[in-house]
Amino acid sequence: AQKITQTQPGMFVQEKEAVTLDCTYDTSDPSYGLFWYKQPSSGEMIFLIYQGSYDQQNATEGRYSLNFQKARKSANLVISASQLGDSAMYFCAMREEGGGGATNKLIFGTGTLLAVQP
């Protein structure tokens, strides 16, 4: 069955250091998309980065990069030069099997709470 797994309930990182948030997935779809969202304490879900399964290169968006290892079925989020404002819950998500095209439904992991320490 399709599944997204985030095994780190919480993480600490020192300001200005890099941090990796883990995400593994399982799907039978040959074509799929992987997403990372940030949820600060205000509650809004903020889209960070997207990786398509056929993309040749790992996705990058500013200080965010996605370490995509297809054979290992992992899509870890790397945040470089952490800032205090990066403290938030981070969710990994993927398009539901058969959810492309018309519906584009997503399934989410359980999230990782990141705390950036000064």
Added chain:
Amino acid sequence: SQTIHQWPATLVQPVGSPLSLECTVEGTSNPNLYWYRQAAGRGLQLLFYSVGIGQISSEVPQNLSASRPQDRQFILSSKKLLLSDSGFYLCAWNPGTSGTDTQYFGPGTRLTVL
């Protein structure tokens, strides 16, 4: 650019009272729309989605219903709230078949049922 609005931002309701949460999207046409619920400290649960006016699909049997009376308006309702309906409700949109499958979320409504 596209924006998504939700209201109210917070709501405290007694058990058995009705509910109406509204979500509107600006700057796009014929979007897919989604309602999620997030219990405290938990992940997101998809409740309903809609690919067009009047087209609603329910993901989880529950005390809630959804409607899409206009292209960019999505409403979540209940006739009688339960304690278990408390949570954070998020609306999201996606361009549908015309674009990316990324979903973009609104600011959410925090509902407390007492």
